[in-house]
Amino acid sequence: MPPAPPADRVAPLHWRALLAAAALSAALATALLLPGALRCALWREHDCRASIGLKGGIGLALLLWGLWLAAALTQPLLPRAGVARRWGLAVQIGGLTLLFATLNGVLHTVGVPDGRLNAYTLQMLLTFAACVCLGLEYRQRGSLGQADAERLQRNEQTLARQLDEARAALLQAQVEPHFLFNTLAHLRRLARTDAQAAHAMLADLRRYLAAALPELRQAETPLARELELVVAFLALHQRRIGPERLALRYEIAPGLEDVIVPSTCLLTLAENAIKHGISPQVEGGEICVRAGPDPEAPGLLRLEVADTGAGMGSSSGSGTGLATLRARLAAAHGAEAKLSLHLNQPRGLIARVQLPWPGR
Template sequence: MPDTAVHRFALLHRRSLLAAGGLSLALGMALTLPAGMRCVLATVRHAELSCHSGEIVGSGLALAALLWGLWLGAALTEPWLPRHRPARTWGLAVQIGGLALLFAGLNRSAHFLGGDGELGPYSLQVLLTVTTCVCLGLEYRQRAQRGEASAEDLRRGEQHLARQLDAARAALLQAQVEPHFLFNTLAHLRRLARTDARAAHAMLGELRRYLAAALPELRQAETPLARELELVEAFLALHQRRIGPERLTLRFEVAPGLGEVIVPSTCLLTLAENAIKHGIGPQVAGGEICVRAGPDPDEPGLLRLEVADTGAGMGASSGSGTGLATLRARLAAYGPAARLSLHLNQPRGLIARVQLPR
């Protein structure tokens, strides 16, 4: 517990004072209840005797004042106890003894325990027992609160580490996005510069658009869907320039009003890369890639992102790549509703589908 005035005297807040007062009053009146019952029974048996209820109530209030005073004294002295054992154990013993002696002295004038203020051995034993219960009760309450605070700190630390792990996984995924495609693009651009300057100029514009969309995403774990679509569009346009528009047809079907929805960064890029590498690339004739985004028609409340190709279809290694495995691990942070699945496309090809809570 920090050594500040706010934390030192946290037990002296109004709510704590009122709770301690109410509990002390209830205990004080409960302790005088047997005496009140004996008084009533004695009055019934001996009519000449009179039961002074005012004295009984006064005794209960005095006991309540004693209990509340002991609690207040323990609350005031608790912050000054040593924090580490065994020094704290000795500190508790000194606290209990000191408060018992203090209230034994105060009893001479306040008459907490009744009588003329002089305490006999039994009354001293009662006072010491009550003081011990109050001090130890307060001590264990403080230990429980410190334990709960430590558990909360551990929980927050665990959540922080989990966020850091997710960010590291995202960075790993982004670092694993096929770097050789960039080298292939530059090599193709170099060949075009020698044979078709106009096509080279157009491809250079696509490369610039891709890099402008990709570079801001490198350090982010999440991104608006509009930026993710911009990145995927630039990525696929580059590949279309590289392998030829006659071998790769592109189509985008995006529902309106979803541009600001937050999605894992590079999630669609991973699916598009997988479609190029395993779907369109192996086929001489090429094919079509369709990128879709919209509300899930089967599960309301979910966002469905898809990359469908008309390529080679599902093979033995489909879905086992590092990129898809890392994407699945990242989706786990969004809860059980977030998942990645692969489906056969009709009449051929593969559909990679990501479902996310909106």
């Protein structure tokens, strides 16, 4: 939306305004001449010599249009606001009245036929000048009011967007990797029983933290970074609960490394799969991470984390992590982004995020 012009530049000199003023002047001149013309047509005894003919009507229309044009040209010269503008408006009306009273003396369009200045002519020209100047003044005030309203609307939209970004950042900051406590406890136990396994798990933890900490400070990230974070996260869990209880699989379409996605979105889905899908089962299961074009909705990117765990339960989808992710998606993309849960086959759950894919 373009910015509104300043107060001293709101002048109705566009060609459409000129044509509208000409049409209005012609209509007003016709309305002024019509009573006299009707009297001449209906009452033959009426003296029509004082009536204004077609030539006089055209002159009256030109006089009114010239009055409007002069008011439009002098309006930007008025003071900007306050008492000074009111006095300037009064001077403008008086000056235009005197100017066009002199011009009317030449054209003989208003008043007596000989063009002499009298109270009737002065009153009529003063009325015309006041209507034109005040009309232009109110038109300018309306334009400026509309411009102010549009500016306030733009500011409101900007503030709303900033509020959404701040809310998303706050929601994202609330997502804490609670599994770190369990990981550190397991690492302490391994340090007492299997130093080599503890060393490997510590390396996985270091790789996860190196990927996770920068992402927690950003709202968006390339998909390659997000996958690096998820791979490190799942590797830690696989080492913690055992590879015999957690199998991992990745199905990533090529060419998606630089696609921008909400940071920690896949991580949230992976956390949900571990917590509600794999951990409740003694035998564990498999987690598959997928990313690619949505086959059912062209123009969307589909991110999925599918597990063969406990499946849809009473708490599925009601956790803080998924609720936070939904709020972040709504704040960033509105209705274009969606988080949904689906039953997996033969068992388990699929958590799916659909995102707009600009440029596809």
